[in-house]
Amino acid sequence: MVSDVALNAPGKRVLLLGNEAVARGALEAGVGFASGYPGTPASEVLDTLVEVAKEFPGLVSQYSVNEYVALETAIGASWSGVRAICAMKMVGMNVASDPLFTFCYCGVGPGGGLVIVNGGDPSCISSTNEQDNRYYGLHAHMPVVEPSNPQECKDFTVTSFDISEKFDVPVMLNLTARTSHSLGPVVLGELKAPKEEGYFVKNWGKYFSALVIAVANKQKLLRNMAKLAEDYAYKTPLNRVLEGSRKIGIVTSGVSYNYTLEALDILKLYDVPILKLGLVYPLSKKLVAEFAENLDMIVVMEELEGFIEDELKKIAYDEGLSVKIVGKEYFSPAGELSVDDALTAYSKIFGVESPINPQELALKTFSFSSLLIMRTPGFCPGCSHRATLYAIKKAIEGKNYDIVWGGDIGCYANASLPPFNMSDFMVCMSAGVSIASGISFKSKKQKVVAFIGDSTFFHTGMPAVLNAVWNNADILIVVMDNGWTAMTGHQPHPGTGISAAGKSKAVDIAEVCRALGVDYVRVVDPFNLKHAISVFDEAFKQKGVRVVVSRRECVLQTMRKMREIEAEKKRKGIEEFYEVAEHICIFCEECLKAFGCPAIVVGEFEGKKVSKIDLGRCVNCSVCKQLCKGCAITHTKVWKNASIVEEAKA
Numbered sequence: 001m002v003s004d005v006a007l008n009a010p011g012k013r014v015l016l017l018g019n020e021a022v023a024r025g026a027l028e029a030g031v032g033f034a035s036g037y038p039g040t041p042a043s044e045v046l047d048t049l050v051e052v053a054k055e056f057p058g059l060v061s062q063y064s065v066n067e068y069v070a071l072e073t074a075i076g077a078s079w080s081g082v083r084a085i086c087a088m089k090m091v092g093m094n095v096a097s098d099p100l101f102t103f104c105y106c107g108v109g110p111g112g113g114l115v116i117v118n119g120g121d122p123s124c125i126s127s128t129n130e131q132d133n134r135y136y137g138l139h140a141h142m143p144v145v146e147p148s149n150p151q152e153c154k155d156f157t158v159t160s161f162d163i164s165e166k167f168d169v170p171v172m173l174n175l176t177a178r179t180s181h182s183l184g185p186v187v188l189g190e191l192k193a194p195k196e197e198g199y200f201v202k203n204w205g206k207y208f209s210a211l212v213i214a215v216a217n218k219q220k221l222l223r224n225m226a227k228l229a230e231d232y233a234y235k236t237p238l239n240r241v242l243e244g245s246r247k248i249g250i251v252t253s254g255v256s257y258n259y260t261l262e263a264l265d266i267l268k269l270y271d272v273p274i275l276k277l278g279l280v281y282p283l284s285k286k287l288v289a290e291f292a293e294n295l296d297m298i299v300v301m302e303e304l305e306g307f308i309e310d311e312l313k314k315i316a317y318d319e320g321l322s323v324k325i326v327g328k329e330y331f332s333p334a335g336e337l338s339v340d341d342a343l344t345a346y347s348k349i350f351g352v353e354s355p356i357n358p359q360e361l362a363l364k365t366f367s368f369s370s371l372l373i374m375r376t377p378g379f380c381p382g383c384s385h386r387a388t389l390y391a392i393k394k395a396i397e398g399k400n401y402d403i404v405w406g407g408d409i410g411c412y413a414n415a416s417l418p419p420f421n422m423s424d425f426m427v428c429m430s431a432g433v434s435i436a437s438g439i440s441f442k443s444k445k446q447k448v449v450a451f452i453g454d455s456t457f458f459h460t461g462m463p464a465v466l467n468a469v470w471n472n473a474d475i476l477i478v479v480m481d482n483g484w485t486a487m488t489g490h491q492p493h494p495g496t497g498i499s500a501a502g503k504s505k506a507v508d509i510a511e512v513c514r515a516l517g518v519d520y521v522r523v524v525d526p527f528n529l530k531h532a533i534s535v536f537d538e539a540f541k542q543k544g545v546r547v548v549v550s551r552r553e554c555v556l557q558t559m560r561k562m563r564e565i566e567a568e569k570k571r572k573g574i575e576e577f578y579e580v581a582e583h584i585c586i587f588c589e590e591c592l593k594a595f596g597c598p599a600i601v602v603g604e605f606e607g608k609k610v611s612k613i614d615l616g617r618c619v620n621c622s623v624c625k626q627l628c629k630g631c632a633i634t635h636t637k638v639w640k641n642a643s644i645v646e647e648a649k650a
């Protein structure tokens with residue numbers, strides 16, 4: 001729980017999520033600056049630090065507009081001698097990679113260790129790919145630390161700060177969705193007060209990375225990494241050997257270590273030597289050689305690529321080890337691994353029959369999952385994005401336009417699904433605008449539309465819009481502005497008028513677009529359907545870069561804010577609802593199929609099918625009343641206490 005993260009109770013055992021445990025570890029390390037951009041599965045690291053910052057006056061926690069800005073800001077704090085943490089999901093590392101590589105050359109400030117939290121996502125649970133960011137460690141010469149459970153998330157975070165300062169390099173703390181979101185007991189350590197104030201000590205030879213200095217810095221970095229690999233990686237308790245007498249050993253890390261232990265327990269194999277790596281990169285040659293000494297074979301269990309496997313093979317070649325090393329022959333490089341994968345592989349490798357049939361286990365899980373309500377992805381009832389897409393659909397109806405739809409990252413990625421089918425591609429944050437621009441430069445017969453969310457606009461969308469204006473693209477950019485970074489848990493962005501520290505200046509997207517040189521900028525409320533349709537109709541007929549900001553707050557946030565008001569209404573006996581007058585409904589299915597609000601279901605009236613509103617799901621957004629072809633949907637307000645029933649004017 002977030003409240004336990006700030007507890008000043010060393011030795012106390014509390015239950016924490018992996019991400020919360022990382023935040024606690026940062027507090028125990030005396031972190032003075034935290035930044036990042038929200039992205040599942042890493043979001044709660046910064047969310048937690050933002051929440052607890054109120055209790056730690058020396059800690060500055062802030063959301064950034066994107067990951068490279070987040071990292072660059074954290075570098076500034078580090079170079080001022082303040083410990084800093086920067087959290088992002090794995091695709092964010094691509095955004096941050098520009099400053100990252102040079103930063104590794106320069107190193108951290110004195111007493112300013114810097115930990116980069118990477119939220120990996122095997123199986124693409126909420127991502128567009130499942131890249132393995134341990135390779136950033138290899139490529140940028142950056143140590144990679146990988147915890148297996150919440151206790152290690154906390155402890156390894158503290159150690160990562162120490163490594164960072166000792167070897168003058170940022171450290172990547174590599175998590176996956178299972179580690180980030182697993183709940184487990186954590187024994188708290190001492191909290192360390194953050195440095196209230198930093199000071200940037202000028203050091204041109206360290207921080208000005210160019211020409212001879214850059215080359216010298218790289219050499220210094222390589223020397224530090226070599227020292228880390230030979231001395232530190234050999235002795236560090238981050239790596240652990242579990243003794244065993246068998247001739248086949250296992251090397252593993254992160255969540256795969258837990259799967260290994262569980263599978264070996266099921267198979268009753270208690271004598272298998274295991275090298276559990278916490279420091280995944282760089283590896284100690286001496287440690288590997290000692291582990292391999294009496295072994296005929298090493299099996300590497302790791303998710304995604306054969307990163308550790310390749311490193312082991314390199315060491316085996318260099319050290320002349322005769323041990324056979326296998327891994328990806330048994331474990332897929334795609335998707336998350338599981339206990340079942342470990343069971344299947346180890347029972348084959350060790351020649352032991354499993355008392356559990358993994359396929360049967362999978363079937364059992366499947367039969368349990370059939371008890372759950374199946375939920376297909378889609379917009380929530382009352383979601384403004386559905387209304388925006390519907391307005392666009394109506395604006396182009398009967399026009400015979402040939403349109404390319406550019407999708408982007410956010411809730412509105414659901415635009416690709418029926419009934420809208422309005423996303424022909426989706427790559428990464430703000431790529432919708434740039435790719436759409438590229439299409440418009442070459443495909444003159446098509447109309448090109450790019451969707452972008454408000455947070456994505458501030459993330460990397462502004463340069464994309466500027467580029468479109470500068471090069472005279474012919475695109476309609478629809479900013480799906482629901483007022484929050486909604487998909488990752490409603491974090492604020494520059495348009496919300498709130499920062500992690502509290503109230504701040506609200507930046508208006510429409511004004512920014514005008515300042516970027518867009519001549520055609522309109523703002524619509526998608527819940528005012530008639531107006532939205534007419535604006536989109538006009539926007540489609542224009543040429544050049546056009547921006548329509550479709551603005552209506554995310555319904556989940558509105559409902560949270562409305563909770564108090566609704567409770568008050570209830571106390572007063574006021575009820576408000578939308579319903580279908582069944583005798584009037586012509587069952588044209590506009591509300592059901594063309595609009596697709598999940599609160600509208602099929603009902604029956606006098607033997608004929610009609611639409612029906614599920615009052616348990618309806619959030620009174622009013623849009624279905626506006627679009628109802630048969631004028632069958634009514635809005636009713638009831639004052640029960642006064643026994644008055646009135647048709648509201650709305």
Ligand code: SF4
Pocket residue numbers: 381382578597598599600613617618619620621622623624625
């Ligand atoms: S008012 Fe209509 S469109 Fe809005 S949530 Fe209720 S049923 Fe859906």
Ligand code: SF4
Pocket residue numbers: 580584585586587588589590591592610611627628629630631632633
């Ligand atoms: S749009 Fe109106 S008339 Fe058509 S099915 Fe829905 S409620 Fe009935």
